[in-house]
Amino acid sequence: MEKLYEEVIKEIELLIRDGYIKPGDKLPSIRTLSERFQCSINTIIKAYSEMEKAHRIYSVPKSGYFLVGGRQIEATTNDGIIDFSSAGPDKWNMPYREYQHCMNQAIELYKEDMFQYSEPLGLSALRFQLSKQLQELQVFAPVERIAVVSGSQQALDIFVSLPFPNDKTEICIEQPTHFSMIESILTRGINAIGIEVTAQGIDLDLLEHIFRERPIKFFYTVSRFQNPTGFSYSNKEKEKIVKLARKYDVYIIEDDYMGDLDTRKKADPMFAYDPSGRVLYTKSFSKVLLPGLRLGVAVLPEALLEPFTKAKFAADVHTPVITQGALEVYLQSGMYKAHIEGLRKIYKRKGSILNRSFRAHLPLGVTFTGANSGFYSTIQLPLKSKAEHLVNALKKKNILVQNATGMYLPRYKKENVIRLSVSQIEEKKIEEGIRRIGVEIDKHIRSAKKFSR
Ligand SMILES: Cc1ncc(COP(=O)(O)O)c(C=O)c1O
Incomplete structure (x- = not known):
């Protein structure tokens, strides 16, 4: 037979499912719920602590219980720009409200x-x-x-x-x-x-x-x-x-x-x-x-x-x-634990989309590293190509990537590497971004060949 606290959990889950409690919202107080379900305060405490163990909710001492997860802030998106240059974390999945x-x-x-x-x-x-x-x-x-x-x-x-x-x-x-x-x-x-x-x-x-x-x-x-x-x-x-x-x-x-x-x-x-x-x-x-x-x-x-x-x-x-x-x-x-578990899945998914996109859209002979990492990766252009030119050409097409030249000590400097970060790119835009980068690299290589003839 189902225990009373399990029934309480089910009821709370229904309130969540039906949108009465949204991610970040405060849950009803222990007293309110014990009156509503006609049960002891201990039963509600048990229900909340089980939900907390499952990282479904979190408690803030002297303040109450809150629902975990969801998009935390509406991150601004620059229409039309696909930004592989930003080194920040995934804006849509940062626990801004919880941290507040x-x-x-x-x-x-x-x-x-x-x-x-x-x-x-x-x-x-x-x-x-x-x-x-x-x-x-x-x-x-x-x-x-x-x-x-x-x-x-x-x-x-x-x-x-x-x-x-x-x-x-x-x-x-x-x-x-x-x-x-x-x-x-x-x-x-x-x-x-x-x-x-x-x-x-x-x-x-x-x-x-x-x-x-x-x-x-x-x-x-x-x-x-x-x-x-x-x-x-x-x-x-x-x-x-x-x-x-x-x-x-x-x-x-x-x-x-x-x-x-x-x-x-x-x-x-x-x-x-x-x-x-x-x-x-x-x-x-x-x-x-x-x-x-x-x-x-x-x-x-x-x-x-x-x-x-x-x-x-x-x-x-x-x-x-x-x-x-x-x-x-x-x-x-x-x-933190609940947040990390969510992030791992997101970065892993982004990594596999990036890996697929690299393989599908980068011209033959262009190498890359870290496609699966879900955060940083690099593309190596042919030796004589200048990353700087590619970065500028892509910028004109609303694609932002980072020239990796500054990531070397002066003595070991390479000028043909770009860094990409997928952390701040929505999943649905990754493949399109890489496709456009592939097209631009192809053009870049062809024109370099023309000039070297
Ligand atoms: C390799 C590496 N270490 C550490 C950091 C973060 O440093 P911090 O904790 O000072 O923000 C970064 C940020 O880009 C990094 O790339």
């Missing part, structure tokens, strides 16, 4: 903390939630080694500037790579050695050679959904890289900015192959939540805790308490 509740909640919960300066490494309640959330990614680290940072870029920049326990001076980075990391290295005048990432990844023998021959302080790697190539390492490759790092006393900065979105159930981060401190792990909330929040997390080795804390304090004292508090509420309520 969390911000309000944080203002209430953390008002005392806002009258004074807070801890440089972050609110302890948030660090605790982060340590739990990181375990889902096979990152097991004590709360004391976890730092909240103002965007993962802040941690990367501090790592570039701090001396490391191995006393080495150079940095090894994938080429191409995340533009902000390049800026960080260049502005601090540090010598960096590049290693090329192709659709097949990196040459591990060359990596070993670099580790052996150069004074490498750390290897900076984006181990999944690499920006801009979309490349993800296999577990075997990650294990091998960690072994090499140990052998040659090189640290690894593992930028796992979108680790949450990996749908390969057994995929581990490099951190899992050496949690002792050899791998410094960072994760961002910019691609899965809102980049404007400037929230990231870093897992530090013991030996760097003190210098990192001082550098973080010197940079901005601490990350704003309200945004930290809101993330704590968001993680703790289970909303």
Whole structure:
């Protein structure tokens, strides 16, 4: 026989189905429902907590229960423009409203903390939630080694500037790579050695050679959904890289900015192959939540805790308490988990549409990387072609793509690569966009041939 709380759940589901409660709406209070169903308050609490466990609803302390999901804001679309250049997350699926509740909640919960300066490494309640959330990614680290940072870029920049326990001076980075990391290295005048990432990844023998021959302080790697190539390492490759790092006393900065979105159930981060401190792990909330929040997390080795804390304090004292508090509420309520599960499906679908479209519409001989990543991918034009010309020609046709030239260190610069991001493109527009890019590349190659005759 059905239990009373299960009947209550069914009734609530009917209200949702019939549109009386919409995503983001507040659900009736516990008292109202207990009067309506003529049952105890405990029965309603049980019904709500079961729905919460199933990530159907979320609770905001002292405020009530809300329905999860749905389009959060009406994102503006520029009519006719297909924008593959934007690096932001999928606008239509960001939990804007839910996060708004969390911000309000944080203002209430953390008002005392806002009258004074807070801890440089972050609110302890948030660090605790982060340590739990990181375990889902096979990152097991004590709360004391976890730092909240103002965007993962802040941690990367501090790592570039701090001396490391191995006393080495150079940095090894994938080429191409995340533009902000390049800026960080260049502005601090540090010598960096590049290693090329192709659709097949990196040459591990060359990596070993670099580790052996150069004074490498750390290897900076984006181990999944690499920006801009979309490349993800296999577990075997990650294990091998960690072994090499140990052998040659090189640290690894593992930028796992979108680790949450990996749908390969057994995929581990490099951190899992050496949690002792050899791998410094960072994760961002910019691609899965809102980049404007400037929230990231870093897992530090013991030996760097003190210098990192001082550098973080010197940079901005601490990350704003309200945004930290809101993330704590968001993680703790289970909303993050539900949101990520939704996003994984969306990015996976976008990845498979992109992959199909690349294969159908790019001219023969034009190569690409990361078609399945659902976020970033690149197209390589024939060697003598200039990406800049293609970018400008496409712009005239209302298609925006990014020239990847700035994603290389000057010494390794390539001028024939463009980066595409499908995150902010509606699924139905991806194929049409790629078709038009294919046509333009074809024209571009033909005219380059004409001039070279
Ligand atoms: C490889 C990589 N890491 C990290 C980030 C995000 O950095 P942040 O958390 O500072 O916004 C990005 C954003 O584009 C990125 O491409």
